[in-house]
Amino acid sequence: MNTSTRPQLLAAGAATVTVVLWASAFVSIRSAGEAYAPGALALGRLLSGAVALGTLCALRREGWPPRSAWRGIAISGVLWFGVYMVALNWGEQQVDAGTAALVVNVGPLLIALLSARLLGDPLPSRLLAGMAVSFAGAVTVGLSMSGGGGSSLLGVALCLLAAVVYAAGVVAQKPVLGRASALQVTTFGCLVGAVVCLPFAGQLVEQAARAPLPATLNMVYLGLFPTALAFTTWAYALARTTAGRMGATTYAVPALVVLMSWLALGEVPAPLTLAGGALCLAGVAVSRSRSRTARIAATAPRRPEEARESA
Template structure:
């Protein structure tokens, strides 16, 4: 019979893997839905779809209100990550090319590691730092190879940087909340907070939905159900079982996965430099998630088991 700790590690690793795949697919879906919906309307539609699915799951599982100790972290992550991040990222990607956006937003995992060390007491082991450096180099390579030659506005760069800061702040705020509430509770109420924050865009959403093609609307619903409702829940499950820095480093696999997804769904054939950058992203994740030799392994708290398989 499988050891319970090992079973938890495998489940958390599977949850992290699903999250990365779903978030990579979101970049493709946003590209399609973003042609018919403005940034705020797209964010609100996505969050409303996600909140409906998550609310239904909470009712089925009879999940109540989160404990008082978790509410502050849920509120902050809901505002920063579910609200500000989604609107600002949608807006930023309309101002700059995909390569520049990917490059700037990938500052996020670095900020997560630094903020986690400062506010959560997370360690910054050499393997994590080395892996993040390799992955960031890969993200830069992918970004440069995909940037085409189009101009990038200063506003777009600033918006993408703001999205990275909101993403990092949301993750660091969410981590303590997961010590008091379950992954489904934290995700559901965080999504609800983000939806409330985006309600001023309701008029735009109604107006644009009336003229949007069905494919764009279905893309928006997909964003709410899979990359938001399901993937944010699996992310929270995995985050509760490791450090914020390690989970942030895992997301460096997203740019590498976006490349083949864009190839298959949008017909965008990647160049050699793009493939090389994607390989660097994956190699860096492998390094950051690897374990040190047994003799040097630090003692982990039970709630921070490594999610690497």
């Protein structure tokens, strides 16, 4: 394998793991959410993830992140791991799945705009075009899944809050990944989020005592895989590309949710839903593609000093 393409393939693989596991989270949340309140579910998920991540950090002897990384870790931990998970869990109980998908998918657009404004990330035409196609697909999926009378103003506001704090958390996390490892950033962000959700500890204990086993297992699954593993692979991939590009990748999630709901729950998608999912995937492909000039530059041999700088 060409050594210049290996990091790109690893980052693409990490991003793929992330979107697949995040898509599976929607199916698990549906089961666990029947027995656990939004805050209790978020805390249980974060505690499960923190235990797994903390154990892995100890085994790898990662240590504490540098002091310069703590501000970004704290911001992303409070917003993305804490507020986002509670708001999304609560919002999805107030609106139908289609409306939730529509509102939350504003997040990648906000990531692109915030990262361009605050981090100086470029907004290439392919990224913007791909995001437009994917957002149209998300709208199509949302409209096809929306049920009459199933939404509330509070639910829409909560989903919008989730989208905003998700975008802010990603933009806060991006610069930190140059100072701390993906595992450190994810582990301590998860710990911060768990601390934010500690007010729900009593509710978690009470509901865990009477929750059916499948609901509790789904909560633990959410902590181990869509949180511990997927947030780490996300951070790994984010460190190797722009925030806007990574945000656009998550537009594959609605398409995967449709497929997983079909396979796992027997929910046969309507033709319009399938068309929207196809648009989501097409937009992701466009947003992650590069122009011929960029491909040539990426595969061209680098000067010795450039290789030393990237080592």
